[in-house]
Amino acid sequence: MLRAIMPGSFDPPTNGHLNLIERATRLFSRLYVVVAHNSQKSYTFSAEERLEMMADLTAPWPNVEVHLWERMIVEFAQQVDAPVMIRGVRALSDFSYEFELSMLNKGLDSAIETIFMPTDARYFVLRSSAIKELVRLGGDVSTMVPSLVERALRNKIRPAAEVDKG
Amino acid sequence: MLRAIMPGSFDPPTNGHLNLIERATRLFSRLYVVVAHNSQKSYTFSAEERLEMMADLTAPWPNVEVHLWERMIVEFAQQVDAPVMIRGVRALSDFSYEFELSMLNKGLDSAIETIFMPTDARYFVLRSSAIKELVRLGGDVSTMVPSLVERALRNKIRPAAEVDKG
Amino acid sequence: MLRAIMPGSFDPPTNGHLNLIERATRLFSRLYVVVAHNSQKSYTFSAEERLEMMADLTAPWPNVEVHLWERMIVEFAQQVDAPVMIRGVRALSDFSYEFELSMLNKGLDSAIETIFMPTDARYFVLRSSAIKELVRLGGDVSTMVPSLVERALRNKIRPAAEVDKG
Amino acid sequence: MLRAIMPGSFDPPTNGHLNLIERATRLFSRLYVVVAHNSQKSYTFSAEERLEMMADLTAPWPNVEVHLWERMIVEFAQQVDAPVMIRGVRALSDFSYEFELSMLNKGLDSAIETIFMPTDARYFVLRSSAIKELVRLGGDVSTMVPSLVERALRNKIRPAAEVDKG
């Protein structure tokens, strides 16, 4: 079977990410989950925290390796000799953005194929940003993220105070 | 008739918002206009200013109440026992975002129905952000916002100086 | 509460339609389900068959009436004095088409408001045309349509023969 | 490596299809190109003609097999034990339709994964229907289809006569 990489910022990992990883482990001989870090951007969790959470969560799958990476994703694919890059696409997401990114990467290394895997309908609304907003507002996210991520979120994000001045 | 809520940041209220509110007052027995405030975000007008402007502008409709709210919108709907949440959708807006938000809220309380009301064609381009940019550039926004909002905008936003170095 | 109409060709009714109807019955005092018939178009089921199936399926809800209609939908709304027209919108459907239709109807009678209700995620793929294709190919549609519709489909559509000439 | 299927009507095969097949042959141990035939639809080329053209064009790749199939595509995947179904997606195509189809197939057999491969930018405009229209109008399609397909098109489709009554 093939080697594949799955890049993302995973800030934090969600049940949607893990569903995609689980499905990909059945198709590829080795799956490199790449925690992409851009020093220009701000994250809720540090690069090391994201790496560690993802490593813990993917421990059950023997053919998954988790790496932290700060350079171009195609360079990672070249380094581990993986000809496939997997991107999850949601029915409601901006497909144009993903298509454009795939063309950009194709221009950087035409030997690496981007493939899109459709997100499972149960996870259509699991954007990491929405989950963090829910935690801030005191909402229940237990069906959206693994429990270790839920605990980490509750430690990072303090809920907003209650206000009604109507 | 039904009770309904209409949430938004209303920074500031526009003629598009008021058109939607006016149409909704004819369908629902009581309409709660909810000025949503997120302490993590920055606004042009403070929560109190937005509340006050909206209260003044909706004074003509006896079945409208305006509230300020900093928590999850579904909690407001539960508190006032309103089973309907109204969202205006513009032909040119990101419908996917609204759909996703409605699914997220459905997950939080399945008894609350989001309904989308199409924006009137006259108000297709009235994004609050574009109106503020126009005021900054000295443009005429008198057909886009009520006059009390126009005055408030002119007080808040100082026009850019004139420059042509071509 | 309000009176509302829900038009469609319902060729045949699906579980998605019934989910929408069930949710609407809780919001409106009376819901008119309008089986729209256009003599220029061809259908799998006759107007009378569609009317009868829909009447049977909506019998559990006392505030639902089913009607057959061949003229402009706004005329039906006027006749029963219903100021709201409900359209289900799927995340994956052509929202532009629905928006355009709502503007057209607004032009015909500005007093009638179109509201869009988002389809439940479980029913995202239930286009009537896809269901009929599945029946033709011998697929299982028991989770997609009520059993009386499934039986009617099996009577109408003869499965394709098995062929493999590869 | 993995076995995969690539279904389509291929009426006729284009350079875009062949580019996709060529890229897929490098990722999968065996690629089943499935010429889907629906007896309810009309085609420019018969099922046998499409099968034969595709078999000729894919002869250079030893790991490609071409089959004709009239039933549900998931049944073919089950029969040849291929867990992956490949769909080419064009930047300009209706991604929603493809997403919906993938969800429908997932519902029929959750073990079969649909993956989307982005079409190469050179082939963005190669819809089979546009190519046939060009042939009818006497246009040059030599960069769009293999020469055997071009000859077959010229035999099938008679060009329109020249008219200018302006």
Next chain:
Amino acid sequence: MLRAIMPGSFDPPTNGHLNLIERATRLFSRLYVVVAHNSQKSYTFSAEERLEMMADLTAPWPNVEVHLWERMIVEFAQQVDAPVMIRGVRALSDFSYEFELSMLNKGLDSAIETIFMPTDARYFVLRSSAIKELVRLGGDVSTMVPSLVERALRNKIRPAAEVDKG
């Protein structure tokens, strides 16, 4: 100033078409309105009827010429030496289709530039097909088409009979 062509099937011409033509006459020295006819397709009005209606309606503009054309549109542009092809685009229309068509035409003659002109908001819903459906249903289309077109439509299309079997 430039010469430009504006192709369409104009089955029939609408107020939206005429608004676009009027705006284009101010930008271009000569505007060729091209009534495209495809002998494979069926139309409500014959090629000659569409040509005649368009000629009558554009008579007020001295720099407009109307032509009937059955071949590739780029050939017409070449024949009259017009480097610009105008396409009206509606906010609610399928922009992808127009983009694809422009790429196809660019491939046929790279010297001819397609430019898109946005449709005026008043005419967003004026698809010719919707107008014909309205006429069939006895609706008022007097704000959508010129009066000569309205008369022609009433002669062509017989209204549906009134039916209510609910």
Next chain:
Amino acid sequence: MLRAIMPGSFDPPTNGHLNLIERATRLFSRLYVVVAHNSQKSYTFSAEERLEMMADLTAPWPNVEVHLWERMIVEFAQQVDAPVMIRGVRALSDFSYEFELSMLNKGLDSAIETIFMPTDARYFVLRSSAIKELVRLGGDVSTMVPSLVERALRNKIRPAAEVDKG
């Protein structure tokens, strides 16, 4: 021929911008390239740097003038008496945003027509932001921007250090 303006932030100019300018110089008698500057926004290159780069790059075309402008674009068009505003649109870009902007400008001065010119397929992925990200990551952008822009980018943006802690 006509006078036209082409506004943009050009931070920095790309090969996609220059391709569009080159094509527009053949259609219009005079083309005003307008470097738009908004003092509220942050740019990689200063207004003067962007103006100077654009002036250098368009020097080969005698009918191009480059200007810096901080006010409403319609005011520039009025000042130079240009009735046409050109916007490049990419197949993958947010067409809705461009349509909305054109409607907003139409509201400010109905005599100025926005026309959209489709971006050449070779330049579909050339967003200025993606190019800057590539430079930061040490990628090759020599096919995406003119060499003077590439040098300027390498001076402005320091590449990220190499990190792999997987």
